[in-house]
Amino acid sequence: MEYEAVIGLEVHAQLQTRSKMFCRCSTQYAGAEPNTHICPVCAGFPGVLPVLNEYAVELAMRVGLALNCEIVSTNRFDRKHYPYPDLPKGYQISQYDLPLAVGGYLTIGHMGEERRIGIIRVHMEEDTGKLLHRRGDDGEVYSLLDLNRAGVPLLEIVSAPDLHSGAEARAYAQKLRQILRYIDASTGNMEEGALRVDANVSVRPRGSEELGPKVEIKNMNSFRSVERALDHEIARQLEVVRSGGRISQETRGWDEAAQVTLPQRRKEYADDYRYFPEPDLPPLVISDERRRQTQGNVAELPDARRDRLAEQYAISAYDAEVLTGSRDTADYFEAVVARLGDGVPPKLAANWITGDLFRLAKGEDGDLSGSKLSPDLMAELVGMVHGGEVNQGSARLLLEDAFRSGRSPRALARERGLLQVSDESQLSGAVRRAIEENPAAVEDYRGGKKQAIGFLIGQVMRQTRGTAKADVVRTLLERELAASD
Numbered sequence: 001m002e003y004e005a006v007i008g009l010e011v012h013a014q015l016q017t018r019s020k021m022f023c024r025c026s027t028q029y030a031g032a033e034p035n036t037h038i039c040p041v042c043a044g045f046p047g048v049l050p051v052l053n054e055y056a057v058e059l060a061m062r063v064g065l066a067l068n069c070e071i072v073s074t075n076r077f078d079r080k081h082y083p084y085p086d087l088p089k090g091y092q093i094s095q096y097d098l099p100l101a102v103g104g105y106l107t108i109g110h111m112g113e114e115r116r117i118g119i120i121r122v123h124m125e126e127d128t129g130k131l132l133h134r135r136g137d138d139g140e141v142y143s144l145l146d147l148n149r150a151g152v153p154l155l156e157i158v159s160a161p162d163l164h165s166g167a168e169a170r171a172y173a174q175k176l177r178q179i180l181r182y183i184d185a186s187t188g189n190m191e192e193g194a195l196r197v198d199a200n201v202s203v204r205p206r207g208s209e210e211l212g213p214k215v216e217i218k219n220m221n222s223f224r225s226v227e228r229a230l231d232h233e234i235a236r237q238l239e240v241v242r243s244g245g246r247i248s249q250e251t252r253g254w255d256e257a258a259q260v261t262l263p264q265r266r267k268e269y270a271d272d273y274r275y276f277p278e279p280d281l282p283p284l285v286i287s288d289e290r291r292r293q294t295q296g297n298v299a300e301l302p303d304a305r306r307d308r309l310a311e312q313y314a315i316s317a318y319d320a321e322v323l324t325g326s327r328d329t330a331d332y333f334e335a336v337v338a339r340l341g342d343g344v345p346p347k348l349a350a351n352w353i354t355g356d357l358f359r360l361a362k363g364e365d366g367d368l369s370g371s372k373l374s375p376d377l378m379a380e381l382v383g384m385v386h387g388g389e390v391n392q393g394s395a396r397l398l399l400e401d402a403f404r405s406g407r408s409p410r411a412l413a414r415e416r417g418l419l420q421v422s423d424e425s426q427l428s429g430a431v432r433r434a435i436e437e438n439p440a441a442v443e444d445y446r447g448g449k450k451q452a453i454g455f456l457i458g459q460v461m462r463q464t465r466g467t468a469k470a471d472v473v474r475t476l477l478e479r480e481l482a483a484s485d
């Protein structure tokens with residue numbers, strides 16, 4: 001029997017606000033001492049009242065809109081109860097049956113072969129604290145509690161079970177992060193825990209509509225581990241069902257070192273959480289006016305920008321895709337293009353940015369933030385290449401130099417003697433020497449083997465350390481060889 005895997009992802013993203021979800025404590029606690037960014041509200045003292053962070057709602061709405069969701073006009077906060085030491089109140093303020101946004105999608109894949117992945121819901125909640133387990137001097141293990149993270153605004157984004165492989169799940173998670181970053185909703189940094197991906201995986205006979213028992217996978221700390229963990233889990237489930245076994249509904253964790261999924265604690269069911277409406281917060285009513293305003297704050301999204309760049313600047317679909325990998329890169333490209341001289345094709349700028357500049361920047365998503373090469377300087381270099389002022393090899397050297405020093409490529413070219421020489425009087429000496437020193441090639445050329453001129457051009461280039469302009473050299477050689485015939 002043919003089987004297929006069915007995957008849905010639950011992604012938690014920290015919203016990029018300055019203060020927490022229900023109090024004024026700062027979210028900038030990275031590197032701070034434990035429990036220095038807390039107050040009675042986020043530390044869960046009795047008798048305090050939460051006050052909703054409106055900017056968190058703005059960011060959450062942007063995400064809902066960017067994911068093509070319907071914004072629920074009257075939604076609500078609920079208490080989700082579970083006893084765990086990192087949860088000081090004994091419950092988390094979340095959203096249950098009336099989430100902020102429902103029924104959207106995002107697209108994965110490349111132009112021409114895109115696929116829509118459904119988004120079931122987007123809801124707001126608060127983050128928990130963090131437990132640290134340390135062994136003391138007496139050899140005992142102590143659990144330490146840091147509440148700096150407690151109350152940081154989180155968004156949970158739940159996909160439909162539309163994904164079928166580890167690679168698709170990875171593509172979905174990466175696309176989601178790209179969108180979150182484009183609209184300034186989240187840093188999406190997985191290594192800092194600002195983006196956490198959990199998955200529900202099951203297998204079923206191909207063509208069947210029913211879902212098999214779901215296994216939840218946790219502890220995937222990078223996009224690569226998302227792909228590997230899910231592929232591993234799919235293979236494990238297929239092996240079980242093909243040998244006549246049954247999959248048990250459970251939670252498994254990805255063990256990065258062993259590259260396997262292992263059983264974790266039993267999954268709580270929704271009933272266990274004893275949800276009820278948060279009595280200290282009124283229902284959240286979103287007016288049409290507010291919705292429209294927020295829509296206006298949603299930046300141009302990656303797919304739209306990719307299509308526009310390809311069209312507007314006549315660059316390839318591939319280049320447009322790469323250049324819109326991050327908003328910073330797309331901004332950089334457009335800033336360079338705006339500074340190009342008349343007649344310099346944007347395509348040339350795209351080639352230099354996606355090729356040599358990316359290689360130098362090397363960062364993930366082609367992050368150019370470490371570069372001292374401003375768009376002005378990049379445009380100058382591209383203009384020099386287009387105008388034939390420097391050859392390709394020299395331009396590479398100049399790019400590297402300017403990338404590190406932030407100096408003008410033209411000034412550097414002058415200093416290093418890399419400007420191409422097209423002045424005939426400066427080149428005629430080298431041309432004559434090439435003819436004198438290579439009688440065999442000259443004889444070949446005059447005997448009708450016209451391609452022998454390539455060898456002579458090479459000799460001139462060598463003498464001039466590559467700075468001679470090849471077409472000028474060719475013309476001079478042809479003239480010289482014809483004259484002394």
Ligand SMILES: [Zn+2]
Nearest residue numbers: 023025039042
């Ligand atoms: Zn607080």
